[in-house]
Amino acid sequence: MTLTARIRQWSDNNQFAHSVLALTSGTAAAQLIVVLASPVLTRLYSPAQFGELTLFMSVLGVLAAICAFRFELAIPIPRDERVAVSLVVVSIIALAAFTVAVSVLSALFGKTLVRELSAETLNAHLWMLPLALFVTGLFMILNMWCNRQNQFGEIAKSKVVQSLSMVLVQIVGSSLGGASLIGGRIVGLFLATFLLTTASLRSGFARDKLPRLKELRKAVSDYRRFPLVQTWVGLTSSASVAIPPLLFAWFYDLQTAGAFGLTIMILVAPMSLIGNAVENVFYRQAILAHRDGVLHQLMLAVHERLVVVSLPVFLLGFTLLPEAFTVIFGDNWEQAGVFASFVLPWMFLQFTTTPCTNVFPILDKHWTALWFQLSLAVAPIFAFAFGEMFVSDPSLVVAVLSFLSCLVYLSRLSIAYKAAGVSLFSGLAVLLRAAPYSFVCVLPLVMFRGFAEGSLYIDFFFVLAFTTSLALCFATIWMRWIRLRAMPN
Incomplete structure (x- = not known):
């Protein structure tokens, strides 16, 4: 069996695709329960x-x-x-x-x-x-x-x-x-x-x-490398998530920390758990792929599939924020909606890059993983220092934090690609191929904001635009996925 055929078998047949489907479906169901209950919890x-x-x-x-x-x-x-x-x-x-x-x-x-x-x-x-x-x-x-x-x-x-x-x-x-x-x-x-x-x-x-x-x-x-090196990686990784809420409570108040916490629960946590589901399966398969010398092909295949299924959804969410948070969760959560609109680009890069770049332990590059996690942990400190010196608005602090985190994830992707033998231009091409059809998906909602605002039939136009955009998202994701499966290597 050729290397390409072996990768196709991992990604399309029982061992990889079925494992990902089992884990992601369960994870998606679990997160759907949390998301559906959130409007009730935010009112309780x-x-x-x-x-x-x-x-x-x-x-x-x-x-x-x-x-x-x-x-x-x-x-x-x-x-x-x-x-x-x-x-x-x-x-x-x-x-x-x-x-x-x-x-x-x-x-x-x-x-x-x-x-x-x-x-x-x-x-x-x-x-x-x-x-x-x-x-x-x-x-x-x-x-x-x-x-x-x-x-x-x-x-x-x-x-x-x-x-x-x-x-x-x-x-x-x-x-x-x-x-x-x-x-x-x-x-x-x-x-x-x-x-x-x-x-x-x-x-x-x-x-x-x-x-x-x-x-x-x-x-x-x-x-012994795992406790000696990976402990620090885990500590810095968790610190990058824990530091922002702690700093919000310290510099502002519990209410602001709670608004950021809801943003994490609704946006970050579902994307992280779905990404972790893929990562759990990918990590095992990446070990086998590394032994066979085809890790670079597996990384590129997984990255492209993650971009294909997520970019239209993230763009759709961006057009609906921050107003959607107030409608769904109540007037007390307007600040969380503003936070969410700034966090989305950061979440997109985290979702699409983390699972397929978690190869540093496999490649025995523990210190490289540590430096990236340390960068993510330090980013909130810089963001809050900027806010303390120049602005008092917590929303701008979130915007700066999102920008710095995006830079870290892009750097991580490029270095992981290089370590596995993947061309950086191949990774960039993945995003460029996905961008045009993703923008087409959200075009109806963009047109709604431009032309239907103030109309007597604004509710009708919104439902029409949202339904059209959602249908386009599902259709384009499906067509792109089918095309990827049929694409010759």
Whole structure:
């Protein structure tokens, strides 16, 4: 079989396309539950209460990224199943030790931290942090084991259960305030982790005896680069997400942090989770492609498909913001709509570049990955420093942050392409080929804004323009996808 034929088999047949379909469909269903429930939640909870949730999840995200010292990322890599089981055990041991340390630190310094962030209402929820951390870490470890076993359907099912249970707890317990927002997250993670635990046991995990101490030590030694280097990558990656809400609370207030948190929940989180679903499958296939010397072809194929399916949708969303946020979520969330309009370009680049450029660990370029994540973590600091010196409008701070993040993702794409042997012009051609038909998709809405404003039949014209644009999006995505599948190599 030729290299090109092998790539076509990965991307079009059972192993890759079906895995992506299983994982992305489950992820999309899970996010659809959250998005559909959001208009209800935004009317049950205030922006300040969403601010509490945002700050809690920001701190949890930073801690969860390093809670197993990144050993979980190595689980899909070994050829020997016994080594992979050893890595699972090592990850769980590291997670338990880390959770104990966080429990002690939270008891000693937690109240001081929330006081500095002017979020004293979080004091009542600090006891949930170690519990949420352990459950999140265990979910991450089991997720990578199921990834290794190609149990993508089980992963997808766990995401749906997680979202459904989370939303139910948050709606039913709304009278308890911010505690239900946080508690719903924990309940959802617990049930998802339980499902992955049963799936792992069914897959034959630790069918024989658990690894001996000697085997655990060898696994730690062989994959020591993951805690030594990837821990810093994970820390900086999570910090890039956590720092903006923390700085919004520090420089402004909980309400502004909550508005930014809703933007993350509606735009960033769905795109990240769908991208992570593709990334989970791509990471395993990229390991095999690298062994066969065809990684560059797989990267380019995945990148083009991501651009094809996302660019029309992002442009459609851009034409509807920021007014759509006020209509859907209520008048209290106008600021979140303004934030979302600035965040969209950043999200497009994150969605289309992150899954297919997560090859630095495979290429043994851990320090390169670290520098890019460090750049993303530093970008919010520069953006808020700019805002502190020159402007007082948080919306402009978000605009600067989006611009800086776009530069980082473009740099990451170009360097990942070069490391894998892909021409930068090939990557640029992907975007240029997708741009014309994407602009055609949103043309009806652009014309509506130009000619129908002030008309007595404005609602009719909007529905007509939106329906036409949406139909064009689906039609062009479908035609482009079919053309990519049939394109000769």
